[in-house]
Amino acid sequence: MVRVEEILDLDRISAVQSRIIWIARVSWAFVAMEIILISFTLPLFTRILGLNEIQKGLLASAVLIGDVIGAALFGRISDIIGRRPVFQLSLLWYSIFTALTALSTGFYDLLAYRLLAGVGLGGMLVVDPALLSEFLPPRRRGMLMVSLDLFWPVGSLVALGLAYVFLELGGGSWRLLFLAAAFPALTISLFRLYVPESPYYLAKKGDLARASEVLRRLTGRDVRPESIEFAIEERGSYEELFTKYRGRAIAMLFAWASLNYTYYGLFLWLPEVLGVAKLYGNIWLYLALAFILQIPGYVSAMILVERWGRKKTLVLYLLMSGITGIVMAIATGDALIFTLALLMVSFFNLGAWGSVYPFTSELFPTKLRGKAFGLAEGFGKIIAVLGPIIFGALFQITGSVETPLLATMIIAIIGSVAVQILAPETKGMIFD
Template structure:
């Protein structure tokens, strides 16, 4: 039997549920770490007397680390396996996040944010690749989206911690970063129980070990001689572009447009709301609403990736995030319409994020899965770095928030069109 067929059970086993929950909580801390800097930018601007470029550099520092981590760990993961890197990456991030609290200069702060970002970049590649190889194929799409449901939860935790330490504790940013590191460190310890994936073990010829893991995953006695799996040579990036060119184009369009729009908009959102002065002293309340609207976006995507398919859900949600984002840019003089547009952008943009992981994980065979995620994350994070910088540059040139908002969210529409043209539907594709 193929590993896909062995894993195709109606109910998740105890081990599968544990792995899923560990991955979910880890994902929440990735979001918390990336978003938390947006709440500290104005404070650091005052402390270190920062100029425009320096503010943008600080906002993008962890994203720069993401690029490095995604490319490095994605390639290594296809060689040494998912498990070792699954254990290392979160621990790496939590250590350097804690060390961020010891920064005394602007450049120390930037360097430590980059180093923490390297661990995050590894997690963004390894975690979905590992999780997808433990899940039943019929439930994989919905459960992969459930992983991303914890992204807005992490963002919400970041907002609460920022409010607690920056508002209630008089700008205690050092305590903020220590608080962000501690729970991540605890989850890193729980990641030690996760085994290597049976797909990777079979790929490198360790069929007996793969059978043992499959026995634990399914609760059935799986014999090694019952597993059929072709042991293949290691995949390469050139193979991606030679045999899967159209899929690579669609994958890169999805990741580039999502990264540019998400980080360009949401890392600037607290600052933009301050500039617009639409909400007076109630900015924190409306930020809470924006992050809460991400949750139903994910929940709806969790249902629709199985109902509509991965490609269809991703395309529609990305398109709608662009349309509502442009509407947001056009209604900065109307509080009601602006607020409705902001909430819908949160809904559709984060729902699109929930669709892109099952979409990407099913585009390529096992030997190329780590590299494809590494390429997607690395390329996406290059664009993510540009999002906040270009937003800031356009605001500085034009003096209004309308144009940066519209330019940023137009990219989502372009991405959705490319996906529609080049991507296959991955819902019924079989892993190998």
């Protein structure tokens, strides 16, 4: 008898696995594209619909609210009917409601379509990584999963390109923008039909014939149904998480909350912030540079977590994103300092994302790791919803973009300090 992960434990990535990885990466870029897309339309919707700052904050957070609902809904459904059906449905769902956004006539239906599109994205956020991880060799799974987030800034750049074409060159053609954003997602949904059901899920359900067929396709090995063994993993409890590992759990929540709050609070308001700052030239160039700098920020963190340490890298990048963000808030009247600070915020914020995954995975033993990640993702997304809303409320109350920007970036510093005080360094730590 042999376990599923032992069958998948190859020294190489097969051609089938490679195709699935690339399908997941492109899909992940579309998640980022969809979330960030609304930020480019907020100035236009302000003029067309007469939105106030609180309404703009709600509109920016609508997709994130849908994310929370979709993650809970589709995560549960995927445990009942399988990963693959939800993998197909979630992208199709978000594509349809993204296209329907083009039919909006006012604030409330626009808000509803964005929230419903977010439900599909929530399904993708929870099911795509879970399904991908269940196709990969265990010894290479960690790095390949972390590399998925490299395609997040790629998706942001795609959103920026579409927005520039339809809003800047197209004279504010926001309806065409949302139709165009839905089309490539619909196209990739056809490629997602290539992805099979998870062999883990099939083995757990007792469908060993289909599990062996998927494993043969993934690995090229001759896998017989009767040879597959599925071991039921020991499951930990939330009580154990917050008793035996209380300090680490709190540090984890601070890290994920501060990252989600600062990323979504800042970047979903970034076009508005750039519109207030006294900059030279076109703000589209500044946006492009900010998103481009996210890529080396992420890569640098992936290198440092191995060479320097998980905790040290996360603390440094969170702290620097907060400090440079505060400089950015103070320097809205100085184009050069503001621009340099903006680029550093982008670099360090995405770098912090690159270090939080290996940091979190090594804080807890195997039986608690799944619960810890689920809690971190869920709590983080709830906090993410608050970022754009609170930013808009502070903007409305103070009439100044500097105040919400300062408040947002201070959260990153608080997260950095909490991790430094409460969490151990996990590099080289051995768990059962």
